[in-house]
Amino acid sequence: MKSKAARTRGDLLLEMRGLRIEGQSSDAWQEIVHGVDLTLRRGEVLGLIGESGAGKSTIGIAGMGFARPGCRITGGSIVFDGIDLRKASAETLRRLRGSRIAYVAQSAAAAFNPAHRLIDQYAETAVLHGISSRGAAERDGRALFKRLRLPDPDRIGERYPHQVSGGQLQRAMVAMAMACRPDLIVFDEPTTALDVTTQIEVLAAIQSVVREFHTAAIYISHDLAVVAQMADRIMVLRHGNLVEEGTASRLIEAPQQDYTRRLLAVRGHRKDEAAPTVDAPVLEIRGVSASYGGGVKVLEDVSIKVGRGRTVAVVGESGSGKSTTARVITGLLPPLAGEVLFNGEVLPPACGKRSRDQLRHIQMIYQMPDVALNPRQRIRDIIGRPLTFYLGMTGKTRDTRVRELLHLIELDPDEYIDRFPGELSGGQKQRICIARALAAEPEVIICDEVTSALDQLVAEEILKLLQRLQNELGVTYLFITHDLATVKAIADEIVVMLRGRVVQQGGRQEVLTPPNHPYTDLLLSSVPEMQVGWLEALLADRAARKARGEAVMESADQ
Amino acid sequence: MSKIVKMVAQRLALGLLTLFTVSLIIFLGVQLLPGDLAQAILGQSATPETVAAFRRELGLDLPAYVRYFDWLGGMLQGDFGHSLANKREISELIGQRLLNTLFLAGVAAAIAVPLALILGIMAALYRNTLFDRAINVATLTSISFPEFFVAYILIMLLAIKMRWLPGISNISGEIDLAERLYRVVLPALTLTLVVVAHMMRMTRAAIINLLASPYIEMAMLKGVPRWRIITHHALPNALSPIINVVVINLAYLVVGVVVVEVVFVYPGLGQLLVDSVSKRDMPVVQASALIFAATYILLNLTADLLSILSNPRLLHPR
Structure with a gap:
């Protein structure tokens, strides 16, 4: 493990300037990200939020110097810890990925290779990047599985992805991303495919490891209430442009832009409850x-x-x-x-x-x-x-x-x-x-x-x-x-x-x-509320009730 | 695990049923062939009485269904019957020939399968490059020529011009393995050129098909090197279609070698089949055809089993 003594929380880690990305649609290239600036400091969690097509995922992945097939980075700079990712060689990028910048995908069920056991996929990164031996990586994996509250952490790694539930897989993927203790993790809608009750578990897991290891993160989501729990700072994106940027609490309490206000008001719509009918049911x-x-x-x-x-x-x-x-x-x-x-x-x-x-x-x-x-x-x-x-x-x-x-x-x-x-x-x-x-x-x-x-x-x-x-x-x-x-x-x-x-x-x-x-x-x-600190309060409340000996029901997908 | 046993048993039962159906089709097909063995042996000058007497002697006067069940019953007891042409035991006649055919197929497969897989993997790794295109064009060219043409070209180049290899693959008599291998190199090479394209292209396509999967993107973002992404992350998930194509080609190596055996005068089962058809030696034709059918069925069964075993969902149920 590299010494991190010289690096302190608050140093600049990732900086993008004027990032432009083009996407291919029916043979023509069209710009989908129009010159976005992004700054991330060590240990900081930055939320990217927007609707589909806002470019949030494309920008997040560009932070790894990567563009999906059908996309290309055409302008601006991406500098990670002094390394210019746009000018870096393919080999330099490969060495960074997985070891210093890791990725957590939206659907763990699709992002884990169906042909290999979880522990093999976990250990692959650390062994390939020469960070630890196979045995050490497996021991570390079991410890992380336990840390992320996966059931039967000593043996769950022996399973294949299809033998593990969605919420567990998502946590196993968080563990896999942490394998080399990276400086930065890109979380790409990690809880969107999960039920609300399972989402809480995964959010809590992400929050605890990110804080423990002072990992910087880019947290991508379309759900402002979720991002508000995870991020120190939030960038609101729309159609490949930055709409508004600010600390999570400032953005929620005093949004400056109309678009942000509309995102905040999303859950405000309420219907008047109709009076019960006495007719026979239809x-x-x-x-x-x-x-x-x-x-x-x-x-x-x-x-x-x-x-x-x-x-x-x-x-x-x-x-x-x-x-x-x-x-x-x-x-x-x-x-x-x-x-x-x-x-x-x-x-x-x-x-x-x-x-x-x-x-x-x-x-x-x-x-x-x-x-x-x-x-x-x-x-x-x-x-x-x-x-x-x-x-x-x-x-x-x-x-x-x-x-x-x-x-x-x-x-x-x-x-x-x-x-x-x-x-x-x-x-x-x-x-x-x-x-x-x-x-x-x-x-x-x-x-x-x-x-x-x-x-x-x-x-x-x-x-x-x-x-x-x-x-x-x-x-x-x-x-x-x-x-x-x-x-x-x-x-x-x-x-x-x-x-x-x-x-x-x-x-x-x-x-x-x-x-x-x-x-x-x-x-x-379990439904996230538009309020910073809601997740901690909820977890503390559930823990307290458990401590008092009250029965606390837990998600079926533990 | 019991699920797999059940699937295997099901496949086996289906295989046997197929074999039975095929035996029926072979027998009926042979009945439909024009000409008569007794007439062929005795010649045009034979009187109808002698022909009839000879037919009776060979059992050809019995009704077709009796002959079919006699034949099938014999087969089940391992008795392949006697050749009508020279009265020899068919099992003895076929035995050495079958071994020769399997030997040639084995040598060809040992060259073709690894070559096709390696070329396929490399074509996937360097897809849309000059290398990929060159490989595609070369293999497609070799598969597009008829095999006798490929065989004669190889004979002309390697046997006649260069004098490196024998143009005739005579392996009868006592010869050691090295000499045997040396003599079958040319026919094996011909077969390789014919089958490699199919397997190589399927390997390439099956791998490329998976490269858009989220788990491949994940592997890239984990910093896994390109060759390892192909061999370790894509290939294991692409095995099922590849296995099926490999097995179809292996079956072809055993069953489809008739032309190549004739060109190289190689004493294999295909030669025997062709000779027996021209001699109207029906029991030998039937036995050879049944062996070919069994080979096909057995190899396809193997493909099914390997496909099942390459699927972790079936091998490791929840």
Whole structure:
């Protein structure tokens, strides 16, 4: 290990001046980062925040002197600890990477090599860079695994990536990045793919090792509340430009720019809770159990009632059975037991056995608008098909109706009706999916994580649109999501699911106000708040309650 | 682990079923061949009575299904029957020939497989460079020529002009291994030129296909050298398609060598098959065809098993 006595916290570590990066889009190079300056001192954590396309990840990775295929650094300087990375040889860069600058990727499941054991991948860096022997590296790895609170730290390294859960893998990757005790780690959305409850564990792990080893970090995220927990200083980026820069607390308490204010206000949207209806529920599932291919039960005795014109949110971690519930309701997965009722009438279990009208009344909107739309069909045909299929509309009537629907979702018919999905942005595609669902004139729309693939500001607009449509058309939503901020914003009622069972069900106020089922409280308390120091306070509180001997529920993905 | 045992058992059972089906197809196919052995042996001048008597003697007058089950039953007991042409035991007739064919295939594989893998890996490592293009053009050229053409070119250059190697690969009689190897170099080289392109291009493609994976980017950002990224991070995940192509080519080395054996007058199974077809010696044709089929099935089974073993998800379940 190199002596770090001469280097003190606060020295300049990484400096970028006028960084320009170009990206290749259909044969032409376009500038995607337009002259950004960045300064990072030793031991400092710098947050980069922005929507997708803001260039935050590209800039972060440029800090390692690296540009992804299809990108190239065209201007400016990148100086790391006195070394000009733009002029450095490939060999110099290779020696820096992994040993002095390390990287933590968004999806550990994809970034670990499926063919090798975790400990082999951990030890590779230290051995390759000649920092320690294989045996010493393995011992160090086990110590770090323990330090990061991985279960069974002495043996977890013997496993292959597919044998370890997502949250554990992400922590193992943090350990791998620390292997050579680098001066700088680039964290590229390290918790975006995780559930809120798991996110806390990973954030706590990152925070503790970064502080212990005085590692400087660039923390990239689209979630300001998360960045506020991790970073000393934050840079807000948009379209490859710096919008605003400041200490975390200054940025949150006194944002200077309008764009930053909008990012801060993202979680402010609230719906007035509708009065409970006394009518019979429009949709009800009773005692449903289901499994895929007769294996382990994914749903166990699930009963949910959905009142007419209301929004019922189903929340839970991945694997809790939320999406399976949707598959049972739509008839894609006939249940092992239990029944689905629509307006008091029992629906046939399989969608193939349902009448066209029964199908028409329950429509779906999916998580990924990119893959939910046929890329070879024009918008006219995508929205027009359900009109023909369910309502028998053709020719001019159909065309007029498509235009009305486009108006309804706030897209200009003349401009969009003849476009292909590839010519739309993510938010616009999701609007088209909404229009397609509305075309069938359904009573119930099942929204399966409809905002989780979208940027926060775009998601916000989609939620507002859904709310307006409900007010105007009286449509009922079953809203499946893992994002509690969304739930707080739009739900009338909340169903909390855990491992295929419903643990709590009730009105929004009731469920959101603790004390509740311990799992509900765990979920709620895990949602990051826009407040510096929230993570420490939460961890301290949980530790204190544990110390007092109170039962503290922990994430399933420990 | 039990999952793997189950998969292996399934593959084995399927292999046997395939072999049975193939035996049926071979038998029916041979029945459809024009001409009659008795007539061929006795010649045009034989009277119908002698031909009929000879047919009876050989058992050719029995119904086809009886002959099929007789043949299959014999095969199952390891009795391949007798050649109709010279009455010799077929197992004895085929035995040495099969060993010769396997020897040639083995030598060719020992040259071709490592060469193809190394060239493929290097082409992936130096992709889109002059080296990559040169390798691609060279291997494609060699695969595009018919094998007899490649064989004659090699004979002309190495045997006639340079006089380095024998143009005829006669390995009958008592000769030691070194001499044997020396005599099969030319046919082995011909086969190598024919099979290398396919394997090399698949190796290159399978590796390059993986280079956009996040775990390869991770390896780059860990400062792993380029050659190690290819061999240690990409290759293990690319094994499955590579194994399959290698095995198809190995099977070709055993089964598809007929032309090369004829050109080099090499006493292999392919030669025997061609001779027997022209002599209407059906039991030998059937036995040779079945051995070829079994080789194919066995090698493909091996490919399946190796693919399974190269997949950590199957080898190490959760």
